[in-house]
Amino acid sequence: MNDWQTWAALGAVVLATxxxxxxxxxxKGKKSCGHNCGCGKKEGI
Structure with missing residues (x-):
């Protein structure tokens, strides 16, 4: 592993992983809008 491209590829794989x-x-956070966005639904329902 003396070639710089080998180390660069290994670094890219580690970062991607x-x-x-x-x-x-x-x-996983709340997926709802909170119903204060003007979607017509009332909050708390």
């Missing part, structure tokens, strides 16, 4: 793991394990 970290990004995908972080994205997959991120907590």
């Amino acid at each position: 970290l990004f995908l793991v972080r994205h997959a394990t991120r907590g």
Whole structure:
């Protein structure tokens, strides 16, 4: 592993893996709008 391209490719793979793991394990927040966006639904229903 003396070639700089090998290290660059390894770094890209590590960064992509970290990004995908972080994205997959991120907590799923509220998907609703809160009903204060003008969608016609009242909050608390």
